[in-house]
Amino acid sequence: MSAIETILVAMLAGCLRVSTPFLFVSLGECLTEKSGRINLGNEGALVLGAMVAYAVSYQTGNPWLGVLGGAAAGGALGLLHGGLCTLARVNDVAMGIAIMLAGTGMAFFFGKPYVQPSAPQLPSIPLGFWSDVPRIRSALNVSPLFFLGIAAAFGLYYIFRGTRMGLRIRIVGDSADAARALGLPIERIRLFATGAGSALAGIGGAFLSLSYPGSWNEGLSSGQGLMAVALVVFARWNPLACIGAALLFGAAGALGPSLQTVGITWGYYLFYAAPYVATLVMLIVTVAPGRALAGMPGELSIGR
Amino acid sequence: MTAIELQQAASLPAPARDADRFYPLRRAAEAVVFPLAALVIALALFSVFLLALGKSPGTFFWLVWRGAFASAFSLQNTLQRAAPLLLTSLCVAIPAQLGLVIIGGEGAVLMGGLAAVVATYPLQTAPGWLLDGLMAIAGCAGGGAWIGLTGLLRTKRGINETIVSLVLYYIALAVFNHLVEGVLRDPASLNKPSTYAIPPQAHIPSLFGTELHPGLPVGILACIAAWVLITRTTTGFAARMTGGNMRAAQLQGLPVQRLMIGACVLGGACAGLAGMIEIAAVQDRANSSLAAGYGFTGILIAFLARHNSLAIMPMAVLLGGVGAAGGLLQRRLDLPDASVLVLQGLIFVCILASDTMYGRIGWFQPARGRA
Amino acid sequence: MSSSHLITRRTLLAGAAGTAAMAGLAPRAAHAAGVTIGFIYVGPKDDYGYNQAHAEGAAAIKSMPGITVVEEERVPETDDVEKTMESMIQLDGASLLFPTSFGYFDPYMLRMARKYPKIQFRHCGGLWKADKDPMNAGSYFGYIGMGQYLNGIVAGHMTKSKKVAFVAAKPIPQVLININSFALGARSVDPSITTRVIFTGDWSMAVKEAEATNSLVDQGADVITCHVDSPKVVVQTAEHRGIYTCGYHANQAPLAPKGYLTGAEWHWATVYKMFATKALAGEPLPNFVRGGLAQDFIKMSPYGPAVTPAARANADAVKAEIMKGGYAVFKGPLKDNTGKQVIPAGTAYPETAIQLESMNYLVEGVVGAIA
Structure with missing residues (x-):
C-alpha cells in the first residue's frame, strides 16, 4: 500500500473508531442547546457515564446493561444541571463547569475499584468480512453504538423537523416569549432536553469504556465532552451535520498517528490540533458579521 | 463586593436613598450571606458524603482548618495557591462587564508565559529589573493578543466569543507544546522538554523573606485596579452599560466594538501576566507544567465572585484553601485525590445556585420594595 | 540487600554527603523511634503503570516497624509539589521524602532541599549532581x-x-x-x-x-x-x-x-526497603543509587503462555549474562x-x-x- 492509501485507510478506521463519542456528545449538546440552554457539564456526564458503564458491565457481565447505566448516570447529572439552571439568575455556562468538576470527581472517586478489573466489552460488527486485507477488516470492525449514534442523529433530525415535541423544543429555544405566549412549559421542556442530552453524552462515555479504547482509567477522556460545544457550532445545530462533524473530528484525530507511521514525524502536536483549526476556519469563513449564526437557537445564553 | 452595589445605590433616585439609608449595607450583607450559606450547605453535603464512607466529618473540618489556615505555613500554602488565580479570574471578570463569556484564559496563560521566556532570549546579560519589565510586557502582550483575537473575531465577524476562546485554548496548547519541544527547546532539558531557563538575575524572589508568592501583591493590585476601572471611570461605566444593554449603548454612540476588544485585551493581559509570574517566580522556564489549569479555575472563581473584582480575592482564597487542605485529606483520611474534586464541585454548584436567592428575601431589599 | 551493589559515583563527594546525612538524621533518631516517609505521585496510585509501581514499593515498607508512610497522589509538577513536600515535613513530621515524578526535581525539590537541610530528599530519576546539588538530596533509578x-x-x-x-x-x-x-x-x-x-x-x-x-x-x-x-x-x-x-x-x-x-517491571520495594532500613538505623543515606536486574531494582514479568521455548532459552541466557554485570x-x-x-x-x-x-x-x- 502506498503512503496515501495507508493514511486514508487509517483515517477511515479512525473515523469509525474515534468519532462515536464525539457523535453522542454533540447530539446531546445539540438537543440541549436547541432548547435554549448550554451544558458544558457534558464532559462530566461523559466521564461519569464511562465509569458507570464499565462498573455495571463488570458487575453484571452484560455490557448492554452498562450502556444503559452510563446513559442513566449521564442523564441524572444532566437533570441536576437542568434543574439548577431552572432557578432564576443561575448562569448555565458557569454551572456547566461546576457540574463537569462534580461529575468527573464522582467518576474518579467511585471508579477507583474498577481501574484494575477488565469488564466485558461490547461486541463489534465485522463489516469487513469481504476483504482479505487485515487492516481493512479491522478498520471495518464497527461498534454497534456507532450505528446507534447515526440512528439517534436521524431520529433527532426527524423529531426537530416533524414532531410536535421537536417543534416545542425549538420554540422554547428560539424565543421564550413566543413559548410563553403559546403556554408551553418552558422550564420543563428545557429540563427534559438537558437530561436527555446528558444521557446521550453518557452513552458516548460508555463507548469509551466499553468499546474504544475499551478501558476505565482516569485519563480516559481527553476533553471530548468540552469539544462537543465547538462541534455543535461546527454542525450548525443540525443533528445530521453532527454526524459529518464527528466523523471529521475523528478522522483528524487519526491523522497524527497515521502520519507518523508513514514517516511524517514533524509537528505532531500541530496535527493533533487540526480539528480545532478546522472549526475556527469554518467559523471565520461562514459567519457573517452583524447577524447571528444560522441555525443558532435565539435563547442560547452564549448567543446573547 | 459592596462597591458596585454602592455605586448603583448612589445612582438611585434621591428619595429612595433617603427613605432607606441602610439599604446599601443590607445589599452588601446579601452578597456575603448567600455565598456563605451556600458554602455551609456544600460542607454539610460533603459531610454526609464522608459519613456514608465511614469517615468523620469532624476530623475533616479540623484537617481543613489545619491544612489551610491554622499555621503560618498553612496560610502561606493557601495564599500561594490563590495567587495565580487572582489574575486568571480577571481574564473572565473584565470581559464579563460587557456580557462576554471568555473561557479560554488558560490559552492566554500559556501564550503569556511563552512570550515572557522568549523576551529574555536576546538579552541574557541585562539587569534583572529590566528583564522582569520586558517579561511582564511580553507576557501581557502575548496573553492580551490571544484573547484580543477572540474579541476581534467577535466584533468584526460576529463569532461567539465563548466558543472561539475555547478553540483558541486548544490551539494555544498545541502551539505551545510544538515550540517548547521544538525550536525553543533547551537541548539540555533531557527528560522534561523545556525552553531555556530565564537568566538567573531575572528570577523574582519570594517577598520579604517570607514564602509569599510574588504574584499575590500583583494580583491584589490588579483586582483593585480593575475595580476602580470598572466602577469609578467613564470607560468602566460605558462598559457596564454595554453589558447591560448593547443596543442602547450603540444608540448612545458608545464605542461598543472598541470597548469589547479592549476588555478582551485587558483580560488576556492579566492571564498572560499570570503566566509570566509563574515563569519568573516559580518555574524559571516554560514547559508542560505551565498548563496547570489556573485559567480554568479562574473561570469558576470569576463566576463565584459574580464578576466583581474585589470579591475575586476571598473566592480565590477559598479555592486555595481547599487545594492546600486537599493533600492533608489524602494523607490523614486516606481519601483519594478525587474527593477534593467532589468537594470543589459541591462548593461551586451550591454557590452558583445561590445566585438565585438574590432579591428574594425582603429584608435585603430597598424599603420601598418592601412596602 | 547489601550496599555493595549500590553504584555511587563521585566517591569523594559521596563521603561528604554521608556526613551531611548523618548530621541531618542523628537528632531525629535521638528523639523519635520511628521515621515518617512521604511519597508523592504525579498520577493516580492505581494506574496500572508508573505510579502504581511506586505505590507498590511504598506499600512494601508500610509494615516495617517504626516506619510511617504518608502518600499524596495527583500532585502536579508546579509549586504545588513544593507545598506538598513542605506540608509533609511541617504537618506530618516526615524526615525522608520521595517525590517520584521526573518533573518534581528542578526547581521544586532542589528548592525544598535547600530550605530544609535536615530533611532527606530522594528523587526518582537521573538528575542529582554531587558538584552542584544539595547533599541532603539525591536520586535513584533503575536500568x-x-x-x-x-x-x-x-x-x-x-x-x-x-x-x-x-x-x-x-x-x-x-x-x-x-x-x-x-x-x-x-x-x-x-x-x-x-x-x-x-x-x-x-x-x-x-x-x-x-x-x-x-x-x-x-x-x-x-x-x-x-x-x-x-x-x-x-x-x-x-x-x-x-x-x-x-x-x-x-x-x-x-x-x-x-x-x-x-x-x-520496576521493583521499587528493593530501593525503598534499603532507604527505610538505613533511615531507621540512623545510617547515612546514599545520594546516588542505581541498579538493574542483578540488584532487583527491576524484574521481568513471568513468561506468558505463548512464549516459545526458543525465546525463553534465549532471553534467559541473556538475562544470566546481564546478572553477571557489565553487559x-x-x-x-x-x-x-x-x-x-x-x-x-x-x-x-x-x-x-x-x-x-x-x-x-x-x-x-x-x-x-x-x-
Whole structure:
C-alpha cells in the first residue's frame, strides 16, 4: 500500500473508531442547546457515564446493561444541571463547569475499584468480512453504538423537523416569549432536553469504556465532552451535520498517528490540533458579521 | 463586593436613598450571606458524603482548618495557591462587564508565559529589573493578543466569543507544546522538554523573606485596579452599560466594538501576566507544567465572585484553601485525590445556585420594595 | 540487600554527603523511634503503570516497624509539589521524602532541599549532581532499558511479520533508551526486524494511545510494547487486535491473558526497603543509587503462555549474562536510523554508562524520527 492509501485507510478506521463519542456528545449538546440552554457539564456526564458503564458491565457481565447505566448516570447529572439552571439568575455556562468538576470527581472517586478489573466489552460488527486485507477488516470492525449514534442523529433530525415535541423544543429555544405566549412549559421542556442530552453524552462515555479504547482509567477522556460545544457550532445545530462533524473530528484525530507511521514525524502536536483549526476556519469563513449564526437557537445564553 | 452595589445605590433616585439609608449595607450583607450559606450547605453535603464512607466529618473540618489556615505555613500554602488565580479570574471578570463569556484564559496563560521566556532570549546579560519589565510586557502582550483575537473575531465577524476562546485554548496548547519541544527547546532539558531557563538575575524572589508568592501583591493590585476601572471611570461605566444593554449603548454612540476588544485585551493581559509570574517566580522556564489549569479555575472563581473584582480575592482564597487542605485529606483520611474534586464541585454548584436567592428575601431589599 | 551493589559515583563527594546525612538524621533518631516517609505521585496510585509501581514499593515498607508512610497522589509538577513536600515535613513530621515524578526535581525539590537541610530528599530519576546539588538530596533509578532489551529478544522470536512496535509518550532520553533497547533486542534475534514507533506527545492520553496501537497493528506490527504512564490501554487494544504485547512499569498480564509475553517491571520495594532500613538505623543515606536486574531494582514479568521455548532459552541466557554485570546493549559500531554512526567501533556502554542518559537518537532498524 502506498503512503496515501495507508493514511486514508487509517483515517477511515479512525473515523469509525474515534468519532462515536464525539457523535453522542454533540447530539446531546445539540438537543440541549436547541432548547435554549448550554451544558458544558457534558464532559462530566461523559466521564461519569464511562465509569458507570464499565462498573455495571463488570458487575453484571452484560455490557448492554452498562450502556444503559452510563446513559442513566449521564442523564441524572444532566437533570441536576437542568434543574439548577431552572432557578432564576443561575448562569448555565458557569454551572456547566461546576457540574463537569462534580461529575468527573464522582467518576474518579467511585471508579477507583474498577481501574484494575477488565469488564466485558461490547461486541463489534465485522463489516469487513469481504476483504482479505487485515487492516481493512479491522478498520471495518464497527461498534454497534456507532450505528446507534447515526440512528439517534436521524431520529433527532426527524423529531426537530416533524414532531410536535421537536417543534416545542425549538420554540422554547428560539424565543421564550413566543413559548410563553403559546403556554408551553418552558422550564420543563428545557429540563427534559438537558437530561436527555446528558444521557446521550453518557452513552458516548460508555463507548469509551466499553468499546474504544475499551478501558476505565482516569485519563480516559481527553476533553471530548468540552469539544462537543465547538462541534455543535461546527454542525450548525443540525443533528445530521453532527454526524459529518464527528466523523471529521475523528478522522483528524487519526491523522497524527497515521502520519507518523508513514514517516511524517514533524509537528505532531500541530496535527493533533487540526480539528480545532478546522472549526475556527469554518467559523471565520461562514459567519457573517452583524447577524447571528444560522441555525443558532435565539435563547442560547452564549448567543446573547 | 459592596462597591458596585454602592455605586448603583448612589445612582438611585434621591428619595429612595433617603427613605432607606441602610439599604446599601443590607445589599452588601446579601452578597456575603448567600455565598456563605451556600458554602455551609456544600460542607454539610460533603459531610454526609464522608459519613456514608465511614469517615468523620469532624476530623475533616479540623484537617481543613489545619491544612489551610491554622499555621503560618498553612496560610502561606493557601495564599500561594490563590495567587495565580487572582489574575486568571480577571481574564473572565473584565470581559464579563460587557456580557462576554471568555473561557479560554488558560490559552492566554500559556501564550503569556511563552512570550515572557522568549523576551529574555536576546538579552541574557541585562539587569534583572529590566528583564522582569520586558517579561511582564511580553507576557501581557502575548496573553492580551490571544484573547484580543477572540474579541476581534467577535466584533468584526460576529463569532461567539465563548466558543472561539475555547478553540483558541486548544490551539494555544498545541502551539505551545510544538515550540517548547521544538525550536525553543533547551537541548539540555533531557527528560522534561523545556525552553531555556530565564537568566538567573531575572528570577523574582519570594517577598520579604517570607514564602509569599510574588504574584499575590500583583494580583491584589490588579483586582483593585480593575475595580476602580470598572466602577469609578467613564470607560468602566460605558462598559457596564454595554453589558447591560448593547443596543442602547450603540444608540448612545458608545464605542461598543472598541470597548469589547479592549476588555478582551485587558483580560488576556492579566492571564498572560499570570503566566509570566509563574515563569519568573516559580518555574524559571516554560514547559508542560505551565498548563496547570489556573485559567480554568479562574473561570469558576470569576463566576463565584459574580464578576466583581474585589470579591475575586476571598473566592480565590477559598479555592486555595481547599487545594492546600486537599493533600492533608489524602494523607490523614486516606481519601483519594478525587474527593477534593467532589468537594470543589459541591462548593461551586451550591454557590452558583445561590445566585438565585438574590432579591428574594425582603429584608435585603430597598424599603420601598418592601412596602 | 547489601550496599555493595549500590553504584555511587563521585566517591569523594559521596563521603561528604554521608556526613551531611548523618548530621541531618542523628537528632531525629535521638528523639523519635520511628521515621515518617512521604511519597508523592504525579498520577493516580492505581494506574496500572508508573505510579502504581511506586505505590507498590511504598506499600512494601508500610509494615516495617517504626516506619510511617504518608502518600499524596495527583500532585502536579508546579509549586504545588513544593507545598506538598513542605506540608509533609511541617504537618506530618516526615524526615525522608520521595517525590517520584521526573518533573518534581528542578526547581521544586532542589528548592525544598535547600530550605530544609535536615530533611532527606530522594528523587526518582537521573538528575542529582554531587558538584552542584544539595547533599541532603539525591536520586535513584533503575536500568529498565535492560528489561526492554529482554522484551525485545522475546518479541524478536515471536514476530512473524518481522515488524515490532513501540508506543511512546515523548522523545526524551529515558524513552529513547527503552525504544532502542527494545529494537536492539529484537534485532539481536533477526537483524531484518524493524521497530515502528509512534509518539503520542503526552504521558496519559487514552484515545491517542489506542489510535497509535491500532495504527501500528495496521502497519503489520505483531508485537508491541510502550512507554506511557499507564500501559493499560495499549495492552488491552493489542490483545483485542490479537497481537502480542510486552508490558512496562508493572505486570499487565491479567489484561492480556493470551498475548502477554513478558514485561519490564520496576521493583521499587528493593530501593525503598534499603532507604527505610538505613533511615531507621540512623545510617547515612546514599545520594546516588542505581541498579538493574542483578540488584532487583527491576524484574521481568513471568513468561506468558505463548512464549516459545526458543525465546525463553534465549532471553534467559541473556538475562544470566546481564546478572553477571557489565553487559553492554549499546556497543559500537552502532548507527542511528539516519545512517550516522553514534557509537564508534570498540566502544561499549554498559547499563551504568552516563553517556546513555543523554541519548538523542533512534538506532538503525527503528522506523520513526525524533521531531
